Amino acid sequence: METRLQNDPGYRRLRAARWNWRTTSYWLAPDHLLIVDAVGVMERYRRFDLRDLEMLILHPTSSRRIAVWILAPTLAILAGVTAFLGYLALTSTTEYAGIWALISAFPTFLLAGALAWVVLPGPFCETQLRTGVQTLSLSGLIRLPIAERFANELGAAVAGLDFAGPSPRPESSATPGFPTAEIAAESSLPNPP
Amino acid sequence: MATLSPACPECRTALPADPASLTSLTACPGCRTPLRITVFPAFGRGITLGPKAEKLTGDDEAACFFHATKKAVVPCDRCGRFLCALCDLPLAGEHLCPTCLQAAQQGGNTPAPLDRSRVRWDRIVWLTVLLPILLCWMATPVTGFAAAGIAVWRLAAPPSRIVRSRGRLIAGAIAGVLVGVIGLVGLIAVFSHS
The missing domain is CATH 3.30.40 (Herpes Virus-1)
Known part of the structure; x- marks a missing residue:
């Protein structure tokens, strides 16, 4: 096992996303990516050495298109009904038209808000992080522009690393001057079985 | 061990051997799903034994x-x-x-580089301070001082890796004492008045 991660690095937040009662955030240290899953009062950490990352795959999904196809006609119908009731309330003496217009305006605004939430931040996507031994789905990165920004920042951080750097175990058997049996004999430690 | 060959996450079709060519949104050769791949230098290097x-x-x-x-x-x-x-x-x-x-x-x-989880004591303290104010203020003399006690007890506990939870813990202790004192005064005032 080789862990080159720094002991207490300064972290820079790349992205945080709240998903139901769970928050996933991505933090960048000089040498590793820290994924923090916060559930209630517990924080769970997963670390990925930047030197081990192989690729980040962004895969746009059709969720936004489907959501727009469902939400937009419903909103149009509701807005039409609201406008018609409002018109009736203003121009005629129809009883309760104003109240019904207000009642139908409430879901109309809710739906408009939902549509704005679906459309404005950009297309939905799935993001996968791949190392030599695993593929991890990054649950917090579900919008393409945000995921692309994340990919660019991660790419810049990885590009700044020295990949030719130190060998995994610089203090391996080639280390000169390591204690020999004489020193071992002087040591207070018991001899191996 | 060889490097895993890249595949489309949708249809599992093998992607071009050089995924660096997919740096902008490009259709998968199998299912035409658009993909964007950011390739890092570790790709193709394999696993160092x-x-x-x-x-x-x-x-x-x-x-x-x-x-x-x-x-x-x-x-x-x-x-x-x-x-x-x-x-x-x-x-x-x-x-x-x-x-x-x-x-x-x-x-x-x-x-430190291997710890997998930590408890956010600062959140526990702040919940203990704030929730009784919303739910039952008469409990605040107990919960406020209890929150301060928890904060002092867990002050030396490992803080969060990403936020300054120790500062929040100290602030929670101060808030706990304040809330406890105010709650106590309020309770005395209510009972003396009645």
């Missing part, structure tokens, strides 16, 4: 504590046992033996 433990070749060499026939290359930084290349676990500048690493993990003293 650690060094093998060497056998003892003479009497003047120290043996590994755990493998009597293997040559020791480094002592454990915690217990001092001699370790071969196989048993040496380099971790954040330290060389640990498997026993010390396991003992550290079981004793809650996991080396």
Whole structure:
């Protein structure tokens, strides 16, 4: 096992996303990516050495298109009904038209808000992080522009690393001057079985 | 071990051998799903295997504590046992033996780069301070001082890796004492009035 991660690095937040009662955030240290899953009062950490990352795959999904196809006609119908009731309330003496217009305006605004939430931040996507031994789905990165920004920042951080750097175990058997049996004999430690 | 060949996450079709060509949104050759791949330098490098433990070749060499026939290359930084290349676990500048690493993990003293979870005591303290104000203010003399007590008790606990939870803990303790005092005064005022 080789862990080159720094002991207490300064972290820079790349992205945080709240998903139901769970928050996933991505933090960048000089040498590793820290994924923090916060559930209630517990924080769970997963670390990925930047030197081990192989690729980040962004895969746009059709969720936004489907959501727009469902939400937009419903909103149009509701807005039409609201406008018609409002018109009736203003121009005629129809009883309760104003109240019904207000009642139908409430879901109309809710739906408009939902549509704005679906459309404005950009297309939905799935993001996968791949190392030599695993593929991890990054649950917090579900919008393409945000995921692309994340990919660019991660790419810049990885590009700044020295990949030719130190060998995994610089203090391996080639280390000169390591204690020999004489020193071992002087040591207070018991001899191996 | 060979590097996993990249595949489309939707249809599992193998992608071009050089995924660097997919840096902008490009359709998968199999399902036409658009993909964008950011390739890092580790791709294609494979997995670096650690060094093998060497056998003892003479009497003047120290043996590994755990493998009597293997040559020791480094002592454990915690217990001092001699370790071969196989048993040496380099971790954040330290060389640990498997026993010390396991003992550290079981004793809650996991080396910082390996800790997997931490409790946010600052959140517990703030919840203890704020929730009773919303739900039942008469409980605040108890919960406020209890929150301050928890904060003092857990002040030395490992803080969050990503936020300054120790500062929040201290602030929570101060808020707890304030809320407790105010609640106590309010309670006395209510009972003396009635």
